[in-house]
Amino acid sequence: MxxxxxxxxxxxxxxxxxxxxxxxxxxxxxDAPKFDPALESVPVEILTDKQFNEITKGEKTAKAPAPQPTRVDKVADVVEPKPTPPKQEAKVEVPTPPPPLKRIPDPADDDEPEPPKPTPPQRVAALPPPRPAPEPPKPVPQPRPADPPKAEAVEPPKPPERPKPETKPTPPVPPKQEAKATPTPPTPPKPKTDDKAKPDQLAKLIDSKAAADAAKPAARPRASETPSQARAFDAGSIASALSHEPAQQRAAAGRALNQTASIGAPTANAPRMSPSMWGQLDGFLQEQYKQCWTYLGIGGGQKYVPQIKVTFTQAGGLVGQPELLNRPSDPNMRSLAESAIRAVKKCDPLRIPAQYAPFYNEWKARILRFDPEEMAG
Amino acid sequence: MNPAEIASGALGAPVEVSLWSMFWGAHFVVKLVMLGLLGASVWCWAIIINKSILFTRTNSAMDKFEEAFWSGNSLEELYQSLSAKPTTAMASLFVAAMREWKRSFANAGSAFMGLQARIEKVLDVSIAREIERLESQLLVLASVASAGPFVGLFGTVWGIMTSFRSIAASKNTSLAVVAPGIAEALFATAIGLFAAIPALIFYNILQGKVARSQARMESFADEFSSILSRQIDHHVASERDRAA
Incomplete structure (x- = not known):
């Protein structure tokens, strides 16, 4: 091994x-080498307040906002509650008349028809109670029911003075009007009897004509009273309606936001032209004016560059007359200035690319410098 | 590769990715591939080392023999000194040829006619034997070089398969779940390349060395056979003179 x-x-x-x-x-x-926690770089752009405002100014080419169906529901919700409250208040206000009942005893004590009279006008002007106002006299006339026959008795002698038919129809008319007026108020039949008593009183107090005249105005205020009452009720209802509405309005406001931002005006100057765009535009203008400008001047020792203030339309046409800002002191140079103005007029409808349309406000007024040395090239 | 383990590993402390854990966490098949490739690498390097030593020894022996052969000493003496001990490369060629020569002369009167052919045959045989000795096991290098990457790739594919299955099981694709399995799988390919690249390089180097020593031995065999044939012709001529 x-x-x-x-x-x-x-x-x-x-x-x-x-x-x-x-x-x-x-x-x-x-030990595996661990990666350093990579810090993700986030591109940050620094905007000035001005730029930010320009950004948020809105777009000009936006279409008109289509009506949103969702809002209809909310609007309907808001509309429904409006009619209901006045009805309720109308019912509610019926009880309010009782206060006049308190006053009833006062006129009764006085036994004078006058005190009640001043009160009704005040109430008519102020509040719906006008009807209850006429009521107070009712108790007063009650002692007078015996009078109506007297009045009738008195009247017959009067007719001979004047045609009877005239007087006769008059008395029945007021009651009809009153009868018409009476159904509108929810008040029980009691007022009817009272109202009937009223014309009788009036008839006693004034002549038949006067009574008829008085009855007409009386009827008119009554007819007008119903609208006035409605107005008065509205005034009262607004206060109560306001308490209900806020919640609904909040809901509507919460759901349907104004999704369409304010659409900028077509000539709003929100977008700014970049320096490169300025350069391009200058190039366009220079190129076009170069073709229009023909000046065979003498290259004088004196340097003169005519400056012409021009106002353009959005399409590129001239607005008004081109204005020469610096008049040449040297008469020899006048031809140069005139040729420049001629060039501006000749090139009247300038071709301005569509991309500059949004920046119209920026380039609509330009000061053109016709430098012979530059333009010659 | 238990999905639950992976899930817990993903949720808990960062998974340990040391070499040992990578090996130990691998699937059985991947483990087998890794071990096989590691064994192949050991074998390849053993062969490379052995062959390098063998070739340097062979080269030095050939240098030494050529020096002795062309020194002008008697071939008889050289044969006596070399035949006593085991020989390598050129010396063995020389010994084999001389033995055949001597055997032919030992039986007096044996025909010189076939001696030349016999010597050349013997030289060819001994060259082939020497080359075979030098070339042995180089095929292992070639095999490892060509198959190693594939075997490693097999381990990788298997490991990625299992890691995808564990993703499906744990329903979690976070890198912490996927990474250990893929690291294990790639480890198999790494071992395969680790074994195959040196094997390929050294196979080419050693093959070149074998070819060079073969050429050297063949040139020596040609020279030696020409010397012997001259001797044979000289002997035949002297025999003819003697007979005349």
């Missing part, structure tokens, strides 16, 4: 070498 190893030491040597290599590998692989 030893001899064999001596003659062929390869196996021993190879085995030993492999063992050594494995050992080294074991040691070196013992």
């Amino acid at each position: 030893l001899k064999a190893f001596a003659s062929e030491p390869g196996y021993v040597a190879s085995g030993l070498a492999h063992a050594a290599v494995l050992l080294v590998a074991l040691v070196s692989f013992a």
